[in-house]
Amino acid sequence: MPNYENRYISNLTRETYALILAGGRGSRLHELTDWRAKPAVYFGGKFRIIDFPLSNCINSGIRRVGIATQYKSHSLIRHVHRAWGHFKKELGESVEILPASQRCGDDWYCGTADAVFQNIDIIRHELPKYVMILSGDHVYRMDYGALLAKHKETGADMTVCCIETDVEEAANTFGVMTVDNEKRVKRFDEKPAQPSSIPGKPGLCLASMGNYVFNTEFLFEQLKNDAERKGSGRDFGHDIIPAIIEKHNVFAFPFKDPNSEGQAYWRDVGSLDSFWQANMELVSPEPKLDLYDASWPIWTYQEQLAPAKFIFNDDHRRGMAVDSTISGGCIISGSKVRNSLLFSNVHVHSYCLIEESVILPQVNIGKHCKIKRVIIDRGCTIPDGLVIGHDQEQDRENGFRISAKGIVLVTSCMLEVLAKRQTEQVLADSKIKSHTALA
Secondary structure, three states, rough: OOOOOOOOOHHHHHHHHEEEEEOOOOHHHHHHOOOOOOHHHHEEEOOOOHHHHHHHHHHHHHOEEEEOOOOOOHHHHHHHHHOOOOOOHHOOEEEEEEEEOOOOOOOOOHHHHHHOOOHHHHHHHHHOOEEEEEEEOOOOOHHHHHHHHHHHHOOOEEEEEEEEEHHHHHHHOOOEEEEEEEEEEEEEEEEEOOOEEOOEEEOOOEEEEEEEEEHHHHHHHHHHHHHOOOOOOHHHHHHHHHHHHHOOOEEEOOOOOOOOOOOOOEEEOOOOOHHHHHHHHOOOOOOOOOOOOOOOOOOOOOOOOOOOOOEEEEEOOOOEEEEOOOOOOEEEEEEEEEEEEEEEEEEEOOOOEEOEEEEEEOEOOOOOOEEEEEEOOOOEOOOOOEEOOOOOHHHOOOOOOOOOOEEEEHHHHHHHHHHHHHHHHEEEHHHHHHHHHHO
């Protein structure tokens, strides 16, 4: 468990403005992001992904935060308003939504750098000494004060937060950098097909977490240069970092566990498989991400709900859950839940078996269902007797999405299509029987 007793809350954090980039679509999550941005996706039983960078900011002492939104942002904005809308500007603290609003022209946010550039006037009004740019779609706990302290110590113009990652995992996914012995960035490749390994560590590369610290005036200067550069993609990884590493002080900050100096917990939950796996890790006896650690709480909004309830104790109909996380408002009625994570207000009716599954809020599972290695989206109603995750051919026929590693995604739209098709089939069978009887 990380020890956060020695925190870096100081003038460094008080003089920092954090901008969280939360406009991403998250296309690799497929239907999970049909109606919500990736940072608004549920995680860990009662949180949203955006809660993690926001909590890191507040716990680190950074209390001036902007959130740049764009793609299908209603769910995200509603959550931030409910969970984070209590900060007082009069006290020098705020969490503000910065939606794409064509502040600098006729275009919406055209890239990560452009999202910052279009909000320069808002950032300048805050008069920060440092600007921290944060990705809004990763799950981790981090004291940003340590990052700021290193940025000041090295005399950097820009510092890139990074983590050691498998080369195969980073390929076509993360920005990858090469550094010298002093951690000065010498090369930066955005989402390369063949990432360069760390010298002496074959199979591992140094991947950008999408978190950056800038000296404010330096940031403004580079954003203006990039906005005037023809052919630029207006992106930090593609354009700004490669353009400045030769003539300016750009350093890498490896994200390490504050106790062991080993690999820190950080998850990109951008695919169905990684989303399922990261949630499954939380139900283990000693998860790498300790959500019970009061020294570094993850703040969120949650409804006032009744406690989880388990009913019936008959041998053939017992409400129980083992090696699982069950959130408030859930009712497990005469069914078994194993190695699963249930969000709020999930009702599992009798004679069901739920295994290795992630069930999002307000799901109603009918009687006699068997569900294994499944992600069920918010608000689904699973009809009686439906079997999911036991026969991939049948799952495909039912219209469910199956990931590369065999995880099944179920959404309300999929269930509606399935129900309509089944109804049409019943009517067709009925007509056949009627014609047969008349004949």
